[in-house]
Amino acid sequence: xxxxxxxxxxxxxxxxxxxxMCQMKEKLEKLGHEVDIFGNTPDGLAYHIVNKNLVIxxxxxxxxxxxxxxxxxxxxxxxxxxxxxxxxDRYYMELAACYFGLSQYDIIHTQxxxxxxxxxxxxxxxVPLFASVHGVLxxxxxxxxxxxxxxATIDEIKKTLYWKxxxxxxxxxxxxxxxxHTSSQxxxxxxxxDYQVPKERVVKFQYxxxxxxxxxxxxxxxxxxxPKGRKVIIFxxxxxxxxxxxxxxxxxSLLKGKRSDWECWIVGDGVMKDVLIQKTEEYGISDHxxxxxxxxxxxxxxxxxxxxxxxxxxDNMPLSLIEAxxxxxxxxCSDAGGLPEMVQHGVTGxxxxxxxxxxxxxxxxxxxxxxxxxxxxxxxxxKWALKFWSVDLMxxxxxxIYKQLLSRSLRKE
Amino acid sequence: MNxxxxxxxxxxxxxxxxxxxxxxxxxxxxxxxxxxxPDGYKIPDKKMMDIIAKFIxxxxxxxxxxx
Numbered sequence: 001x002x003x004x005x006x007x008x009x010x011x012x013x014x015x016x017x018x019x020x021m022c023q024m025k026e027k028l029e030k031l032g033h034e035v036d037i038f039g040n041t042p043d044g045l046a047y048h049i050v051n052k053n054l055v056i057x058x059x060x061x062x063x064x065x066x067x068x069x070x071x072x073x074x075x076x077x078x079x080x081x082x083x084x085x086x087x088x089d090r091y092y093m094e095l096a097a098c099y100f101g102l103s104q105y106d107i108i109h110t111q112x113x114x115x116x117x118x119x120x121x122x123x124x125x126x127v128p129l130f131a132s133v134h135g136v137l138x139x140x141x142x143x144x145x146x147x148x149x150x151x152a153t154i155d156e157i158k159k160t161l162y163w164k165x166x167x168x169x170x171x172x173x174x175x176x177x178x179x180x181h182t183s184s185q186x187x188x189x190x191x192x193x194d195y196q197v198p199k200e201r202v203v204k205f206q207y208x209x210x211x212x213x214x215x216x217x218x219x220x221x222x223x224x225x226x227p228k229g230r231k232v233i234i235f236x237x238x239x240x241x242x243x244x245x246x247x248x249x250x251x252x253s254l255l256k257g258k259r260s261d262w263e264c265w266i267v268g269d270g271v272m273k274d275v276l277i278q279k280t281e282e283y284g285i286s287d288h289x290x291x292x293x294x295x296x297x298x299x300x301x302x303x304x305x306x307x308x309x310x311x312x313x314x315d316n317m318p319l320s321l322i323e324a325x326x327x328x329x330x331x332x333c334s335d336a337g338g339l340p341e342m343v344q345h346g347v348t349g350x351x352x353x354x355x356x357x358x359x360x361x362x363x364x365x366x367x368x369x370x371x372x373x374x375x376x377x378x379x380x381x382x383k384w385a386l387k388f389w390s391v392d393l394m395x396x397x398x399x400x401i402y403k404q405l406l407s408r409s410l411r412k413e
Numbered sequence: 414m415n416x417x418x419x420x421x422x423x424x425x426x427x428x429x430x431x432x433x434x435x436x437x438x439x440x441x442x443x444x445x446x447x448x449x450x451p452d453g454y455k456i457p458d459k460k461m462m463d464i465i466a467k468f469i470x471x472x473x474x475x476x477x478x479x480x
């Protein structure tokens with residue numbers, strides 16, 4: 001089979017989708033399939049087929065598209081600058097897909113709603129379109145607005161063109177694929193209930209990870225050393241509002257008031273980095289919190305840590321949590337989105353209310369105070385994770401879906 | 414790559430209500446695109462434009478969208 005994995009987002013990028021796409025490519029190619037990966041370039045100036053180094057620069061498309069879509073002719077498109085930018089960037093994706101040619105593929109497997117809607121508009125009718133959707137854009141938009149303006153109500157946010165645009169993209173995207181894959185019950189239910197996607201067009205199964213490779217990476221050297229006599233609390237992920245690091249910092253400040261035998265490593269990068277560093281200083285916890293930036297040795301850093309914390313305000317099935325579970329860390333997660341499906345409170349970790357600093361602080365305190373609890377949670381999560389996150393199982397399921405969609409498409413012909 | 418610039422109007426079939434332009438584009442790129450777009454493909458996406466127009470008609474808040 002010749003497969004196209006596609007995303008509207010920048011690739012390579014921070015976050016879990018890119019590693020997931022790479023892993024799928026590797027696994028599918030080991031089974032004899034051919035896989036291309038298509039998406040925005042990291043600088044956003046072009047689209048590319050990453051593995052073949054094929055590029056089409058947007059500057060080749062912009063002059064004609066902008067001229068044909070001028071404000072006098074398309075006033076609706078120009079109502080809002082962000083809407084205009086996103087819409088035109090979608091057209092560049094569609095044109096880029098036509099430039100590279102979609103008829104060479106047996107199946108297209110998208111990783112977000114925007115690329116799903118784009119490619120549904122330009123793909124040959126006989127090529128099946130399967131979409132793994134890793135989040136809900138309209139809900140992320142609410143969190144984004146809430147972060148910018150904590151007093152904004154959900155009703156006010158839902159009246160903005162920005163939110164309505166993203167809601168429409170979610171809806172168009174989820175309705176335009178032949179089949180939608182979700183990894184959590186949370187997204188599964190949202191697509192069926194809020195977006196009215198027919199039940200029979202949504203499948204749910206968990207992601208997978210190459211466990212032996214991850215365990216091997218844990219054993220690799222790192223230049224970061226755990227401090228003597230202090231437990232290490234680690235966060236890994238993008239430094240963006242929905243990951244909730246701004247909620248973790250006040251919890252750490254409360255923790256410092258009780259004990260000082262800990263250090264927190266914030267691993268990752270993102271638009272909030274400077275704000276978070278500044279807040280760390282304001283809370284007076286700079287001596288306990290280290291911002292390590294983007295790192296390539298996350299598995300080795302997890303090995304040196306004791307407690308993994310993920311205080312997301314919205315999340316689906318984050319790779320960072322999967323890795324921490326495989327590393328056998330004591331987990332503290334929020335109850336946002338799909339996270340509580342991944343952690344059984346009191347058995348494989350501790351769950352705190354999203355957006356609340358006090359429960360986070362109390363869980364951190366109890367894991368520092370109670371060695372037995374920390375060790376018990378670590379050991380049971382590792383045992384569970386080693387069975388649950390099999391990449392072979394995920395690949396098997398994906399391939400079964402490809403075959404099912406292909407045979408359906410052949411029957412139609 | 415050998416470049417050959419042609420008038421963008423050659424690709425008017427891909428746009429809704431196209432206008433005459435003086436824009437020159439790369440022939441090799443745009444011809445390849447035009448050869449691969451499905452029948453009836455047009456920019457902008459009319460379905461989305463109709464939805465956005467409806468949102469505007471209903472009235473959208475501008476304060477928050479400027480955040």
